[in-house]
Amino acid sequence: MNIAPLDPPARLLMGPGPISAYPSVLRAMSSPLIGQYDPFMTATMTETQELYRQVWATSNDATLLIDGTSRAGIEAAIVSLVKPGDRVLVPVFGRFGHLLAEIAERALAEVHTIEVEWGQVVPVSAIEEAIVRVKPHLLALVQGDTSTTMNQPLDEVGELCAKHGVLFYTDATASLGGNEFDADAWGIDAATAGLQKCLGGPSGSAPITLSDRAVEVIRSRKRIEAGIREEGDESSPDFIRSNYFDLGMILDYWGPRRLNHHTEATSMLYAARECARVMLTEGRSAVIDRHRVAGAAMLAGVEGLGLTVFGDVAHKMNNVVAVEIPEGLPGDEARGALLEDFGIEIGTSFGPLHGRVWRIGTMGANARKDTVLTTLAALEAVLRRYGVSVPAGGGVEAAADVFAASSVREAM
Template sequence: MSHIAPIDPPARLLMGPGPISAYPSVLRAMSSPLVGQYDPFMTAAMSETQDLYRRVWSTRNEQTFLVDGTSRAGIEAAITSLVRPGERVLVPVFGRFGHLLAEIAERAMAEVHRIEVEWGQVVPASKIEEAIVRVKPTLLALVQGDTSTTMNQPLDDIGEICRRHGVLFYSDATASLGGNAFEADAWGLDAATAGLQKCLGGPSGSSPITLSERATEVIRSRGRVEAGIREAGDTSAADFVRSNYFDLGMIMDYWGPRRLNHHTEATSMLYAARECASVLLTEGREKVIARHATAGAAMLAGVRGLGLTVFGDVAHKMNNVVAVEIPDGVAGDPARQAMLDDFGIEIGTSFGPLHGRVWRIGTMGYNARRDAVLTTLAALEQVLRRFGASVPTGGGVDAAIDTFREAAA
């Protein structure tokens, strides 16, 4: 039998829109020994992780836990569990991931209504309320931070609008949680989901979720209806949840005090999620958000210091990612590949109307720090010059250093 070499990934500085370089302590946590899913250590770790994520989400919601799978698993679990076939879902779209929420709602057999704004903008609260009045949805599904455009949708007024009109409010905070303000209770969220691979500084594969009492009752009431459907033997009825794996009613029972078996918890991902929350809360939630804001402001100043044009409404940009226009005459994909090949630094391209037009550069999680920002800007300057762009010598690094100094003053 031929020798199979152990896996040996190359050294990378992941400065794209995600995934990112994980905190070293998260990687160490993932290498911890496995235990059985009902071992007292395991169940205690699950309960502790729930409590930690209540603090991360800024909520008192009892139903705060993890969905095993990437952030998309959390999105699908939330939407398919909250929406019955034929119910109306309103999705404001300001980038690629709004379209994803709409697609998942359509697959859940909802009647989906979209409102759209130009990429690089956010959706005004007044426009959302007008659409709610017109559409009368059961659920509003809204991305907070959309990495395809780097925009951060304001949520603080939306919960009150939804309550006034009797609408459930769900937000996908995959790209924003941990690096931007998120106040689940204060903003009136009924459901929110995220992933570890952005500002939380972990690997993709676990999706934190929190559900309000109102959302929990919607899910429980649907479960009671389904129990009747099963008893009657008519599993073709419209109210029946199509997914077993993403049925939040069953997952809540698994994470709850009864520990009803639903799946085998992904132990190593539980360790990772717990450590991601621990890092954030040990440093201090507000301090971590401020660190992301400072690193993001330094990267923004740095790319401008190189003479690059920033895409979108910067006033509504996420702290943790910036999109820059690729300079005329520079081959975007080969230049991005040179960053990877020559410097071991990954930055991102984009999707749809922005593909080939912008690069997306992230400063999140473990990489929301001074040396990562400065190293990326120094490498970008060299690559831009090699690909024919005229850029100020040291302009990016100098501007970023000034920003870090101002923040520390």
């Protein structure tokens, strides 16, 4: 059979994720495979754990990777921390809050939600009121929700949870690496992320960190050794019904005992290690600041084109902005033209924002000057083609001014 080799088109991924990976991450993924108990393999796992402690800003021993997309990390955290009947409180300010609630419901939790209008964040006072009223076992809260581009403040929430004896889990998939995140300082018990956003890698590995308190809860859940069951195991509320996402078993695999659970996804381990290495080599604060500047430049650029920004800009993530699609403009068609003619992808939207906004990302390897200016120039050309009146060069000039005023390096 004459089957052509795989040849993906060249793309500049400027949407809300996935993004264009750092070249060194792609190179790392092509490294040779080795056995899962090869000394190099286990040493790399241990090294990667230490790197991600620095990424998360934590001393948690239980810092590791879940083999799977960022959603795998979310599910592992929730099904391992929550047993049937536990109360879970989910503040919702976008699509991914609804996802946390759904996963908790599938874990047979008693789920309570509080919601705010998309484009806003949840006030800490509202979270405290709900905690006092619901008395949850777990608070599950998204940090950065790409569906709305909002960045939920977390710095006061951990103290609030500790005060009321509540476990605090956060989904940092879209925010880790491009926005401030301090697991220990903020009192976070469990946090998960993915590589495909600010960390600059492919989807397929989910970094997770767990406090000692969270590990104690996980260890208290009923364990079943392979092939050894006792009567009533399956009906016990303490029985973790997922094998793959049983964090107690995964902790044993990553811990000093190295008890076999699954075969580690070697190439994704290499990718995750390289994502962390890139960040820490450049400097954790420097990478976050680079995302801040690139995001501010993109924000200024779309406003320079006369576009309206969606949501509370004061609480926008550094790494993604949502802009209102000009009235009468076929949004999906214009996105298609941007992709076909310029090879640039920006994002569509979900739920109540479907057809209303585009989402433009500046993250990972693409949080830099040339990608921002290229995207704005191409967007201006597409808008003009569809009859939208925009200031000539307005987007590029506004963004360039932001970069000129910043001391952050323009490229890695």
